[in-house]
Amino acid sequence: MLCSSEETSVLVYEYVPNGSLADVFHYSSDIVLDWHVRFNIAMGVAQGLAYLHHDFVPQFLHRDIKFNNILLDSNYEPKLIEFDLAKILGDSAHLVSISYVVGSYGYIVP
Numbered sequence: 001m002l003c004s005s006e007e008t009s010v011l012v013y014e015y016v017p018n019g020s021l022a023d024v025f026h027y028s029s030d031i032v033l034d035w036h037v038r039f040n041i042a043m044g045v046a047q048g049l050a051y052l053h054h055d056f057v058p059q060f061l062h063r064d065i066k067f068n069n070i071l072l073d074s075n076y077e078p079k080l081i082e083f084d085l086a087k088i089l090g091d092s093a094h095l096v097s098i099s100y101v102v103g104s105y106g107y108i109v110p
Contacts, residue, residue, distance in 0.1 A: 016079060018072035025067060037076050044078040045070060052080075 003010045018024065021041070024031050033041075045065070052060055062069075062080065069082040 014073065014079070016071040016073045018074065018076060020068050021070045021072065021078075022067035024072065033076070041070075041072070041076060041078050045080070048078065048080050 003012055018031070019028075024033065049062065049065070052062060064082055065080075069080065071079040071081055073079060
């Protein structure tokens with residue numbers, strides 16, 4: 001959320017106490033997610049991407065989905081972050097041609 005006045009502007013973000021998927025899967029031995037929670041995280045990410053690709057106006061591609069860019073709230077609901085590599089599509093874009101590779105090594109779409 002953006003809060004602003006004539007003197008200043010501030011971005012306010014939701015607090016996500018469980019960190020990123022990278023924190024949970026790579027750096028924390030204390031947290032073990034059962035398969036139901038893992039499935040809900042995967043579905044939440046897929047639904048978020050489907051919304052960005054099809055329902056949000058203007059449509060856009062995230063282009064950097066990876067463990068570090070998925071945060072988990074207190075209920076392990078995923079939140080997509082890091083839209084700096086996102087590509088905005090036109091209102092009627094059905095086919096996108098990209099002439100250069102972007103994203104994080106190991107996570108780039110083939």
